[in-house]
Amino acid sequence: MTAMIMHSPPLSIAPRDNAGFWRNSFAASLAVALHVGVLAVLMLGWSTEKPVVEAPRVMHTQLVMLPPAPAPVPEPVAVAAPPPPEPVVVPVPPKPVVDPQIQAQKLEKAALARKRVEDKKIEQQQERLASEQRNRELEQQRLNQERLAAERARPAAPAAAPAFDSRQYQPLSKEAPDYPERALDKNIEGDCSVEYTVNPQGRVENPKVLDGCHPLFMRPSLAAANTFRYQPRIVEGKAVAVPAVRNTFHYRIK
DSSP: OOOOOOOOOOTTSOOSSHHHHHHHHHHHHHHHHHHHHHHHHHHTTOOSSOOOOOOOOOOOOOOOOOOOOOOOOOOOOOOOOOOOOOOOOOOOOOOOOOOHHHHHHHHHHHHHHHHHHHHHHHHHHHHHHHHHHHHHHHHHHHHHHHHHHHHHHSOOOOOOOOOOOGGGOOOSBOOOOOOOHHHHHTTOOEEEEEEEEEOTTSBEEEEEEOTTOOHHHHHHHHHHHTTOBOOOEEETTEEEOEEEEEEEEEEOOO
8 A cells, every 4th residue: 555645845934824824734633643554554464465365175074874872871879768757746635534423423314314215115115015915805806706606607517427447347248369379389478458449339349459469469369359248338328439448368378
């Protein structure tokens, strides 16, 4: 940068007037200020040459895959046990002081009330039992009256016939059974019971051999039973059949 330094006119020349003097002084001050500014720029290293432009730097990058870092294992943290809770002290209320006389009066009143309740229950129970007894007596009287009325209204029944015992019902005529020859040859003895019905004519019907009879004695026993004749049984003036009549034949070798 070129600075133009203007020299002021010689100071020996006296100004014509005051206005010209002040103009010259201002111009001189301005010139001094410009010189000082140029000197300061030179001292700070300012130069009129163009700065050298450096070539741009090129950065080369390369992608490198690194193995993943292992996960950090957290260190066990010691947990401090909480302090035990402090025991809570529950204040116990003081027992009230009871006057013995008041307590005795209360007990006496309670006993009297309990006794009155029990007496009332007993009275109610006795009244209930008495009422039930009266009801039973009235019911029994009513049943007796109804039974008497029914007996009076019912006609008199004929006298019942005496019970008949078929074991005493004996035949008027009968024939002894033949002894089986095979039983004689084998010396077999025994008994054979036969049950049958006696019809109104006194004859035997539907004879059958009961258990315990030897097979050799069955046929002669049935044949002998068919020969029996009975006196017909008369009930209320009529001949009736007699069921379940039994007879036992005894087979013995003499």
